Amino acid sequence: MKIGLVGKPNVGKSTMFAALTQINVEIANYPFTTIDPNVGITLIQARHDCPTKLLREKLENTGRQSETIECTPRTGSCENDVRLIPVTLVDVAGLVPGAHEGKGRGNQFLSDLSQCDALIQVIDASCLTDLDGNPIGTGACDPIEEHEFLISELASWILSIINQGWVRGVRRAQSDGDKGLMSYLYNTLNGIGAKEKHINSGFNKFKINEDTINPWDWEESKKHRLALKLREEIFPLYVAANKADIAQESELNKLIEFVNNKNSIIFPTSADSELALRRANNANLIEYNFGSEDFIITEVGKQKLSENQINGLEKIKSTLSEIGGTGFTKLIDKIIFESLEKIVVYPVQDENKWTDGDGKILPDALLVDKGTTAKGLAYEVHTDLGDGFIKAVDGKTSRIIGSEHELNDGDVIKIHSKV
Ligand SMILES: Nc1nc2c(ncn2[C@@H]2O[C@H](COP(=O)(O)OP(=O)(O)OP(=O)(O)O)[C@@H](O)[C@H]2O)c(=O)[nH]1
Numbered sequence: 001m002k003i004g005l006v007g008k009p010n011v012g013k014s015t016m017f018a019a020l021t022q023i024n025v026e027i028a029n030y031p032f033t034t035i036d037p038n039v040g041i042t043l044i045q046a047r048h049d050c051p052t053k054l055l056r057e058k059l060e061n062t063g064r065q066s067e068t069i070e071c072t073p074r075t076g077s078c079e080n081d082v083r084l085i086p087v088t089l090v091d092v093a094g095l096v097p098g099a100h101e102g103k104g105r106g107n108q109f110l111s112d113l114s115q116c117d118a119l120i121q122v123i124d125a126s127c128l129t130d131l132d133g134n135p136i137g138t139g140a141c142d143p144i145e146e147h148e149f150l151i152s153e154l155a156s157w158i159l160s161i162i163n164q165g166w167v168r169g170v171r172r173a174q175s176d177g178d179k180g181l182m183s184y185l186y187n188t189l190n191g192i193g194a195k196e197k198h199i200n201s202g203f204n205k206f207k208i209n210e211d212t213i214n215p216w217d218w219e220e221s222k223k224h225r226l227a228l229k230l231r232e233e234i235f236p237l238y239v240a241a242n243k244a245d246i247a248q249e250s251e252l253n254k255l256i257e258f259v260n261n262k263n264s265i266i267f268p269t270s271a272d273s274e275l276a277l278r279r280a281n282n283a284n285l286i287e288y289n290f291g292s293e294d295f296i297i298t299e300v301g302k303q304k305l306s307e308n309q310i311n312g313l314e315k316i317k318s319t320l321s322e323i324g325g326t327g328f329t330k331l332i333d334k335i336i337f338e339s340l341e342k343i344v345v346y347p348v349q350d351e352n353k354w355t356d357g358d359g360k361i362l363p364d365a366l367l368v369d370k371g372t373t374a375k376g377l378a379y380e381v382h383t384d385l386g387d388g389f390i391k392a393v394d395g396k397t398s399r400i401i402g403s404e405h406e407l408n409d410g411d412v413i414k415i416h417s418k419v
């Protein structure tokens, strides 16, 4: 799972990246601080208790020792039976109008977004910076315009890719109709991460209001409308209404209503606050559970923090209570588990002990699509495992399940395969 952070320059993309990945990157109050993309890992919470808890209960019920039973995540981690799953974040250069034509950092950075499963647009909800990211003061921008220009810019980028071979590509539509056109689109956009299902559903949505005959005669505006629909499928876009700590409530609410009406997900966020809290937490100055709406200053903090720092933390505290936390945990959780409809499943080699070949308990927690079947999971683990699939066993119930059985969030699955 890979999420790209996009938006105009100077909105807080790198601040959000630094806060969520704990990687130090350059942050500054001017445009184009970031040039080369930053790539890192953030951890998201599964929506269920780690199944290790169940394993312990099972053992206790049969009168066996369970205290030493702990899972060993190969990636991510687990704390107090809260399983944390890695998600890759990509922080790219700021995008200015005309980026698809090479303005600002241009197309290079757009290709940095290739293969992302979703994008989060970071918007400056405080409106203190203009569309090019220059800090010019109150009323410098319109957050809704900022959102719409990004959508259009992403579509223009997709259009510039499909235009490269359009005349030759759409000839296939002459003999094969829509199927030929879709196959051209898939072959062309596959390189930036498009899957067949994206092309099919984007194209079908486009067809609701448009005819698809004679594509060789289409005007640019029609192709742009197609690109808009394809973008929705390939790069679902969500919004972090950032700098909410200094934003005007009326502007913030206008933006939230606008994005909600488009059935996307938006939360007010404060990247600055999240970064400060995580750093203070790492230094033992405060106790802060990521995503929570409050924190406490530790004894060490009381001794070491200056009056200014305490005041700063008090300010953050009031931001947290105003906007309900810094927004990121809720935003990413909702994107992954509700909008992208992912579930977490645990493939194991031993269906009784829930271990891999080395005796490690629940080493893998995989994010897969809701509706993934037992055989589908086998393919996620390895193509050979999928090709040789015989049957699977549900580790929680010990029942044998067939290839088409749909998995549930939190399932522990042993796959039997010819290989
Ligand atoms: N008040 C406030 N300031 C913020 C917040 N997030 C980031 N900033 C400030 O906004 C400025 C820009 O932050 P960056 O993270 O460098 O922004 P960016 O979007 O990565 O910028 P480019 O790399 O130039 O595209 C810095 O001065 C940050 O401290 C926030 O939530 N609230």
Ligand SMILES: [Mg+2]
Residues within 6 Å of the ligand: 013, 014, 015, 026, 033, 034, 091, 092, 093
């Ligand atoms: Mg940056």
